[in-house]
Amino acid sequence: xxxxxxxVVPASSLPGSSPLSPGLxxxxxxxxxxxxxxxxxxxxxxxxxxxxxxxxxxxxxAPVQDGASTxxxxxxxxGLPCALAILPFTNAxxxxxxxxxxxxxxxxxxxxxxxxxxxxxxxxxxxEKPGGVFDAVVLGEITPAKWMAGSDSFRRTAQDQASxxxxxxxxxxxxxxxxxYQDRQITxxxxxxxxxxxxxxxxxxxxxxxxxxxxLRHRDAGDPKxxxxxxxxxxxxxxxxxxxxxxxxxxRPNQPSDPAPWAWWDFExxxxxxxxxxxxxxxxxxxxxxxDGKLHLDRQGAYLIAALPDADADLxxxxxxxxxxxxxxxxxxxxxxxxxxxxxxxxxxxxxxxFDPNGAIFWKGxxxxxxxxxxxxxxxxxxxxxTDLFHWRHHPTGLVTGMFSGNAFVNKDGRPTMCYHQVDQGxxxxxxxxxxxxxxxxxxxxxxxxxxxxxxxxxxxxxSWDPYGWLxxxxxxxxxxxxxxxxxKAPSLAGEWKYVGDFLANxxxxxxxxxxxxxxxxxxxxxxxxxxxxxxxxGCRYYLGEWKNEQFHPRFHEMMSWVDHTFFAPESxxxxxxxxxxWAWVFDYPGFKMRTDHGWSGTMSLPRxxxxxxxxxxxxxxxxxxxxxxxxxxxLSRVSVPADADLPxxxxxxxxxxxxxxxxxxxxxxVGVKVCCSPGGEEQTLIYYDAVDRKLKVDTTxxxxxxxxxxxxxxxxxxxxxxxxxxxxxxxxxxxxxxANGRQAVTRRLYPSRADSVxxxxxxxxxxxxxTTVEAWKLGPSNAF
Numbered sequence: 172x173x174x175x176x177x178x179v180v181p182a183s184s185l186p187g188s189s190p191l192s193p194g195l196x197x198x199x200x201x202x203x204x205x206x207x208x209x210x211x212x213x214x215x216x217x218x219x220x221x222x223x224x225x226x227x228x229x230x231x232x233a234p235v236q237d238g239a240s241t242x243x244x245x246x247x248x249x250g251l252p253c254a255l256a257i258l259p260f261t262n263a264x265x266x267x268x269x270x271x272x273x274x275x276x277x278x279x280x281x282x283x284x285x286x287x288x289x290x291x292x293x294x295x296x297x298x299e300k301p302g303g304v305f306d307a308v309v310l311g312e313i314t315p316a317k318w319m320a321g322s323d324s325f326r327r328t329a330q331d332q333a334s335x336x337x338x339x340x341x342x343x344x345x346x347x348x349x350x351x352y353q354d355r356q357i358t359x360x361x362x363x364x365x366x367x368x369x370x371x372x373x374x375x376x377x378x379x380x381x382x383x384x385x386x387l388r389h390r391d392a393g394d395p396k397x398x399x400x401x402x403x404x405x406x407x408x409x410x411x412x413x414x415x416x417x418x419x420x421x422x423r424p425n426q427p428s429d430p431a432p433w434a435w436w437d438f439e440x441x442x443x444x445x446x447x448x449x450x451x452x453x454x455x456x457x458x459x460x461x462x463d464g465k466l467h468l469d470r471q472g473a474y475l476i477a478a479l480p481d482a483d484a485d486l487x488x489x490x491x492x493x494x495x496x497x498x499x500x501x502x503x504x505x506x507x508x509x510x511x512x513x514x515x516x517x518x519x520x521x522x523x524x525x526f527d528p529n530g531a532i533f534w535k536g537x538x539x540x541x542x543x544x545x546x547x548x549x550x551x552x553x554x555x556x557x558t559d560l561f562h563w564r565h566h567p568t569g570l571v572t573g574m575f576s577g578n579a580f581v582n583k584d585g586r587p588t589m590c591y592h593q594v595d596q597g598x599x600x601x602x603x604x605x606x607x608x609x610x611x612x613x614x615x616x617x618x619x620x621x622x623x624x625x626x627x628x629x630x631x632x633x634x635s636w637d638p639y640g641w642l643x644x645x646x647x648x649x650x651x652x653x654x655x656x657x658x659x660k661a662p663s664l665a666g667e668w669k670y671v672g673d674f675l676a677n678x679x680x681x682x683x684x685x686x687x688x689x690x691x692x693x694x695x696x697x698x699x700x701x702x703x704x705x706x707x708x709x710g711c712r713y714y715l716g717e718w719k720n721e722q723f724h725p726r727f728h729e730m731m732s733w734v735d736h737t738f739f740a741p742e743s744x745x746x747x748x749x750x751x752x753x754w755a756w757v758f759d760y761p762g763f764k765m766r767t768d769h770g771w772s773g774t775m776s777l778p779r780x781x782x783x784x785x786x787x788x789x790x791x792x793x794x795x796x797x798x799x800x801x802x803x804x805x806x807l808s809r810v811s812v813p814a815d816a817d818l819p820x821x822x823x824x825x826x827x828x829x830x831x832x833x834x835x836x837x838x839x840x841x842v843g844v845k846v847c848c849s850p851g852g853e854e855q856t857l858i859y860y861d862a863v864d865r866k867l868k869v870d871t872t873x874x875x876x877x878x879x880x881x882x883x884x885x886x887x888x889x890x891x892x893x894x895x896x897x898x899x900x901x902x903x904x905x906x907x908x909x910x911a912n913g914r915q916a917v918t919r920r921l922y923p924s925r926a927d928s929v930x931x932x933x934x935x936x937x938x939x940x941x942x943t944t945v946e947a948w949k950l951g952p953s954n955a956f
Contacts (some may be wrong), residue, residue, distance in 0.1 A: 710736025
């Protein structure tokens, strides 16, 4: 995302930018690409040449010690792109590099003539992948008439552009703009001369799920008036490596180069296709046209989009996909992934960025959960149901195209109803047609967003994003999320919807009244009301308070994620037993970066049962249904742990475990358990109570030798005098969840690299400890694969 938005965690809007209703702020302010292409696969492209396949095989077998993936290793050979080093193309049209190549170091080059220099935020050339993650040649987004290296949430953008020159070219004269990405360095060139340089934390990798755009900054760019490049393009190309200034200076439009481009559009002879055949499908959108050897983007809304080929096309004769073979190959790939959780709900395949839980409802004896995923139709709501909260049945996708954040409730007619954000429209409603919740009708009266004009008393008072709807008596209400969340109401779903005012009557100490309230979930809990939500700055959090006079009066606020806010986007339901059950999206690491190289990206937290204790404090437990997954139980009692030592539990090992421990250590500074330990301690994750800081901590600084968060998550938590520490720990491949004494919970990602990182150890510092009971079970996977 390059358009300035409300405060957000840097990510896909977070990772890219959020869809906006026309003239309105973004939907959920966080979420990524509207369209996603084929899952990452290397094999098809590698079959193009035996030498490339041989090299790729050697790379895949080689250990990678520095955290780079095998995919990145494939892209570089002696400092040059691998395919170029092995197959030295001297004529760009003679052969093409493998489509399955993954790019980190790269060069974007485009010859473009802007129609005017006042336009803001359009891109002459964009390389984008699922989740709205992109690198682009952008004009004037931060400063008019200045070229910049556009990226999602400015993650690889130098926002201080004081030293960058103003563009002066006229509408008839194209200028060559090139951006070179190498290691952590990004350099911009104009007509072969460097003019800006900056360093970033890391470069993004772009693989076989990527697409190319010309004209549109990226698929979910913000304000429709500030996302299109208007003008014409003579030549555009992407190189699978960093070109030197001399190489850039020698490039000429419409002429081949050595090295050859990875992808190349020259628009000669009316050609719109990629000359390198890396991208098999190129489409012109809006008024985009090719004439006179140029791509003409004459007005807003015109752009080119190109997609990579289907890597499964060669699995069947005739170039058509064999669905049986490709489905089985994907299942085998997922089952072989050592980091894919087994009993946490994960996306069945493909990309969830965002992967927000949405529309949770208990209906006719089943738990129904919806989640956002992306494909060629845009943002859609996947749908699963369960009778036990852990074994899920997949349903057809009935809510498609432009589906963003929302919730489910039962309307006056007794039908499940979704209140959600419809991309490019505003907040909206849909009603279920059948009791399996497979078929839905989006209301003709959508959107429910009250329209205002400048000068209206309510203009600018609320935003149309992240709604939460419910029925109270004969009145429908909906929260409109964002800063200063608004409340609207109507006598019927069809409206008329009217703005009531600010949803929050007041704030609480330490939290601004202007703090972002997104992914709102509002319900009665015990004798209070809870507002469960996120802030893009603070992550998942909640308020407790009172609902009266059409306003919420919060009295208490607490976080549910602390160090990096990767516990995100909550959603809850009320079941037939009166249990309030919530889920949250747990980010892949790092940050919002996806694991698309593995064929999937999207993990939910364990369901949490929320309740209040006798003093009105929140309690969190895992539903008892998880006990049905237990097998091969182990039990120990009265285990003594010496001071300043750790004690291996030789009979308890694994990476799919439940641990229940009662620990007494009244004098210890820290006491807890280590999980996912390698024999020599090279990899280990610490879970413990810190009596000095009065916090429950999960330390992943040594969780992996190659990747993952190296942080200490610390949640407020205090043991009363003489109170034992009661830990319930769930380890599931790449995720660990910890519940302490029923009143605090921490969720973290970890990616151990060693197959023998399965040990469990108790430890205590400052004083000895006693584990009065230790119980452990293997937990059987409940995901199909």
